[in-house]
Amino acid sequence: MTDVALSIKGLSKEYTRGKPVLRDISLDFGARGFTAVIGPSGTGKSTLIRCINRLVEPTAGAILFQGQDLVKLSGRALREARSGIGMVFQEYNLVERLTVMENLLTGRLGYVSPLKAWFRKFPQSDIDEAFDLLNVVGLAGFANQRADSLSGGQRQRVGIARAVMQHPKLVLADEPTSSLDPKTSVEIMTLIHDLGTAKNIPIIVNMHDVELAKRFADRIVGMSGGVVVYDGAPAGLTDVHLKTIYGGEDWLRA
């Protein structure tokens, strides 16, 4: 990995003192590529991702992205950094009572002044881009539907489009397919994967479906108990590793 886009150094997080969720995590991410972070529930995958865009405050460590330490940022600088990082959520987190178009344009809120945002005065280029994106994610004609009228798969497509609207330099996805059926899950993963390839940006996805991770990821990071226990190619991930990550072995026997 010669060109490092995102570098996490010694990251720790304690929600309650003395009970670390993340212990001294150090990871480097290249300028492109699909990284899957796998591990059991409650092992800090979500916390790790949320520390990167500071939805969660890290307790210690540094996160270097585009020449600055995200951990040290605050106020306007933090918001500007965030606007360059797209995020896709497990439960889609769309604003339910806004339309699909309004949800997409939410991705531009980091670039539009409060007064213009209040009156829904977005630049025409943003609006054109949003309509084009709706075509790309297969939701043409849905622009004026309210988000709460969509199915799970459709909502996640809107969620992805919202992240793309930010023109991100990095996309984080927190269990984006955990609430979806297997077929839709594959479709959504394909969409996220293709997005990374098309925009040439790094993608970091939390997931607990190992097979899905192996299918899409260029690199797999296995976490257990707040530390990284595997970091490498999907092909190198063996049952021994899975046993370390998830514990036990009965579940591995088919």
Next chain:
Amino acid sequence: MNANAAAVRVAFPSNWWARAGWLLLVVYIVYACSLLDFTWARFMIGLDNGARFIGRMFPPNFARWETLLKGLTESIEIAVLASTLGILVSLPIGLLAARNLMPVWVTWPCRLLIALCRSFHPVIVAIVFVKALGFGALSGIAALTVASIGFIGKLFAEAIEEISLKQVEAVRATGAPFMNVITYGVLPQVFGRFIGFATYQLDSNLRNSTMVGIVGAGGIGGALFAAFQRFDYDFVCAMLLSIIFLIFAGELLATRVRAVFLERGKVDEE
């Protein structure tokens, strides 16, 4: 179940505290009735008086319709102005009082202000304003504005405290500045309920604006009270009928407003 089982198993343990509470309530009601001479005989004597009063109310007398109309329009003005002012002020106060968005040192004074606005009945507040600002509609407007701030501020803050923070988190993650997070992440979630509170408050202010006049704070209440004291019961009847008409019209308007604002998404409110 075997009758010889060691112990009878009880699904619901008896709650002696609750039983004692109910008993206490019954005892207090009997005591209060005896204390206040709240008896059937007393009621029957009163009924006779009431029948004569109602007899003198009919037919209603609309001869002084100019006084009536003047009072009525003033009441409407008081209600509309107080509602508008109250809603405008209560929006930021309610937002600042929401404990899930604001730090304690901001919510605490706002919640105190809201509690203060809610502690007194509008008529008592109107008396205070009449003393402070003098007779007339200004005092009525001030009094009902205070009431509106208390009511809408409290309900608005509570509505905000119940929103889904996941939607807010997603908007924050886009790098949106605080005001944009509010307009896109918070307000859409509470807008429907806010329209409900606002129309209800307008309705309530219409009713209260016919009453603050009794203490000299403008509106039809003043004329109503004067007519009562002069035993002009037929004119009283005319005014009461007009107020009923006004309230119905207000109710109709509120329903229309709700329909216009909320039909867009067929809101599934409460």
